[in-house]
Amino acid sequence: MQITGTYILALILLPVIGGLVAYRFEKDVSLKVNAFFVLVTLIGSFGLIGMVHSESFVASRHWLDDYTLQINVDRIAALLITLVYFIALLVFIFSIHYMKGEKGIKRYGLKLSFFTSSMVGLLISDSFILLFIFWEMVGFSSYLLISYWYYEKEKAKSAKEAFMINRVADAFLLIGIIMLMVQGNHSLSALNEPLGFWAGLFLVFGAFGKSAQLPFSGWLPKAMAGPTPVSALIHAATMVTAGVYLLIRLSPVLPESLKFVIAIVGAGTAFYAAFSALAQYDIKSVLAYSTISQLGYMMVGIGVGATTSAAFHLWTHAFFKAGLFMSAGSVIMYMHHVFRHQYDPQDMRNMGGLRRFLPVTFVVHTICSLALAGIPFFSGFMSKGGILSGSIQWANNYGEIGFLWAYLVPFLAFSTAFLTPIYIARQLFLVYANKTNLPIWITGFRQSYWVKAPLAILAVLSVWFFFGLNPLNANGWYLSEYAFASFASIPISFKITVIGEVVATLLVIAGVSLAYLIYGRGVILSVGQRRNFFAEFAFRGWFLTNVYAAIAITYQSFCRVLAKIDERFIDHSIDLLGVSMVMFSRSIGWIDRYLVDGIVRFSAKFAATMGTILGRLQSRGIQSQILYLLILFISIIAWILFL
Amino acid sequence: MNLNAFLYLSIFLFASGLTIVLVKKNAVLVLVGIELMLNAANLNLVAFSKFDPKISGQMFAIFVIVLAAGEIAIGLAILINVYKNYMTANVSEIDHLKH
16 A cells, blocks of 8 residues: 555656756756656556556545545556656657757756646546646646747747636636535545536536637647647647546536536537638647547547547547647658748648658658548547447437437537548648648758657557457447446447448548548648638637637726726725815814813913912011911901901 | 000001011011010000909900010020021021921
8 A cells, every 4th residue: 555655656756856857967868868767657657557457546645624635546547647658758759859959958858747747646636626736737837838938929928828718717627626625525536426517517617628628729729839749748648638537537426417518518619629620721730629629529428428438539539649749740840940940830831742751750640640530440430439429329318308409419520520531631631742832842851760759659559459459349449348347338229339430431531532622632822822701710710719808808898997996986985084084183183282282281381370379479488478477367357347 | 545546556566566577587676576566465455454444454464464575585595596506597598497
């Protein structure tokens, strides 16, 4: 028990220690040192899977009165820790070459290590406080990484925007957590009855924020300002899945109404992002929107009750999306090498015909794209198939009780399945096949093995064989029985599974064909080209950031009005009160000084004067006293005689 | 004889004595003034007694003379001692009891 605890602590801390140790090394090797530490941790996390194989590891520490911090490492957590460390290792290896010559490589390594550790902390935390702490740490380290080029104003601004949107969503999560804790629930594993609607809704909104679901989607494209390996790790494989992970954990206690919300929002987001991805020109933006879209699929999976499929999609998506991002990264590296800051190295309109120069990248990009699009025999097909057929089954169940709106979810999900191959094929055509007017011909560029190796590994891991024996069986994930046996999944009839998979395949084929018709025949896009309204609408991500800005501005002017009211009326009345108080005090002071003090002083002076006068009477010697005595005597006699 | 003539003389003597007591600084003269006032009173007593058959007025006057003799003896004795102590007979300066 104790040993396992120390072991887990070491697993969490090792990457950060590695990041600190790397500071002691030369610039060229510091990332290698980092990667070595992550490798050790990865091997260690395989050991962790063995440790929690028979029973999950739960440890708690008393923190404050009534608060206990608890971690819970079960099979799911151990598997995801391994996934995180695996992708992190590949990202570190990829970064060695990608970040070569950049300023502040050590800073980069430490930030990335910090992020990895925070993410693992998030995966194992069980009490809500701990969960929230790591949730924030993940968001913060993500901010640090996005703003890696902090001295470029535009990028720093993007990082700020992404962080702020996250903050808003985190506030929702915090409210949800507080509501649960007020009810006496302190940890995820202690939840055993359905959540209250409002508390659950706030938690779900928090999860939407991290997983970039509507209405918080706007931050993920902004997050592309960071280095590409960072995007591969954070904004594809790990951080954005935190929300999905939280909802998977919560799924046994989510009430039906909330699941409905999740399904609708997930489907809407999937469609929204896929539609936006169609018009992007930035090679990374396409992938960012694609990520949002796939996360929407995972949400649909959770919403319709196909939780295992959602987790499966999380798992496969991590590999092929990391592969896609790294391919994009190596393309950017090449373009950067060619353009030398003359043109935008990320703009797909400046690319074309790159398969001759980057053959390995081309193959990897294609394989990962096939997995993303959901072509049979690739991983994405299996995981997406489960979600799609689950959504049909779910809508059927609702349809039977006359709730036809539920069919919106499978409709949007299948529309997305149609759009996905279009945008990713468009990217492939624009980058690798078509020609461009710009001078991108160059000889003697050789890709390093540090770049090729992670790409190759991720490409291989996009093939069905590593996930399930039968490439056409959407529920045949090796790990589904192992890790997700306790999750009640929606029973999907065989017929619907077949229908779902066939329709999805047909849609993919149709999408690829359409993309070929539009983009596959040597279209050359130039930067200055005008866009029609729909393209503009999609390019701007449905003006979501403008909506944020509008909300922010409205709120700001609302605050200004409040400030004015405050200044004009409230402050004024307080001023008035103050002034009247001062005047009142002054008059009281005047009365005090001249009336009360005057009386006192007058009596004192009177007494003193009288004392002097009377004292003078006494001190003049005996004869005058006799005189006074005489006068008194005579007066008395006169009084007696004449009155 | 008229009683008023005696009374006028007595008033004059008394006023003279009182004036001496109030005005003179020397203690001896103050004692003289006191003696004058006492004698004015004596004159009154004797004068009233002349028009009164009873003898008691004259008796009273003799008492007063005796008392005046005793008083002047004690007064002078005190005055001599005071003069020995303070080297002055000025009544304004003898004010040590005041403090």
